[in-house]
Amino acid sequence: MADGARNQERQFRMTTKPIFIGGLFKSGTSLLRAMLGQHSHIAAGLETYWFEVDWDARLGRDEEPLADYVERMAGFFDIEIEWAHSAAEKAESASAFVTSILNEFAIRQGKPRWAEKTPGNILHVSRIKENWPGAKIIHIIRDPRDVYASLRQAKKWDSVEMFGNLWCDFMGAGARAASVVHEMRYEDLTLNPEECMRKAIQFVGEPWEPGVAEFSGRSEDYDKVMTLSGHASSTLDRLRHPLTNNRIGIWRDLIAADELKSLRDFVADCGLGDAYDQVTEAAVTSTSR
Known part of the structure; x- marks a missing residue:
């Protein structure tokens, strides 16, 4: 198959x-x-936060100039700034621009498909399906007590009210989209990676490759973000290390019992007390298998 025809086929799949x-x-x-x-078929890079971009107003995240957003995406995905600006000029929406960038990112890796990871994707499932009708969406869930503990360590959303509202927003959105997303547990991913990844790979419709169940760490993302912005998240720092399950149960040493009760009461007042119990019980079940 000629290169042009091959790229055209990849473009259609992506x-x-x-x-x-x-x-x-x-x-x-x-x-x-x-x-x-x-x-071997999936190119996956850094977050785009595509849903926070106001294309018509020419504004990127946090009302930054759109040009700044475009250039950051070029850096994140190893694409020339000129190419990215040209793609932005041709695009009529943020989703169209991100599609162009990620298509190019995947093609340059010799892969026919891309994956976009931004936590808030689960809040925008309807927009994803509108812009990418054939998209496959994976929702990963972790014990809320450990999430709260991790956010406290990062000094973000570290009060019961702030975290409780955030958790209810995300879990509520996930529940509403349950019929079209694949739900995965963080505890299963770290304790039983092959079983968990087999289900995910089957869901997205790709052939199984054992390498996806192994992870020895990667520093490229941390180094890239540090170079481009001067700071990187604790998440990218941890991603430099091999797969581990030692972050399961960290809440036991970080969150007091009375605060956990307040958190559970808060989400119950939001109508998600049963969901909270189900997720925490599932985390316990995963660790006891």
Whole structure:
């Protein structure tokens, strides 16, 4: 097959069946993205936050100039700034621009498909399906007590009210989208990676490759973000190390019992007390298998 025809075929697959990963911050979205990206058919890079871009107003994230956003995406995905600006000029929406960038990112890796991981994807399932009708969406869930503990360590959303509202927003969105997403548990991913990844690979419709169930760590993402922005998240720092389950149960040493009760009461007042119990019980079940 000629190169032009081959690229045209890849373009069709990538624009119709991309993969989106979502889930609450500190729930394993970055780990899952890195593991999926080890598949020979899937290119997976850094977050785009495509849904926060106001294309018509020419504004990127946090109302930054769109040009700054475009250049950051070029850096994140190893694409020339001129190429990215040209793609932005041709695009009529943020989703169209991101599609162009990620298509090019995947093609340059010799892969026919891409995966986009931004935690808030789970809040925008309807928009994903509208813009990418054939998309496959994976929602990863972690014990909320450990998520709360991790966010406290990162000094983000570290009060009962702030975290409780955030958790309810994400879990509520996940529940509403349950019929069209594949739900995965962080505890299963770290304790039983092959079983967990086999299900994910089957869901997205790719052939099984044992390498996706192994992860020895990667520093490229941390180094890239540090170079481009001068700071990187604790998540990318941990991603430099091999797969481990030693972050399961960290809440036991970090969160007091009365605070956990307040958290459970808060989400119950939001109508998600049963969901909280189900997720925490599932985490216990995973660790006892």
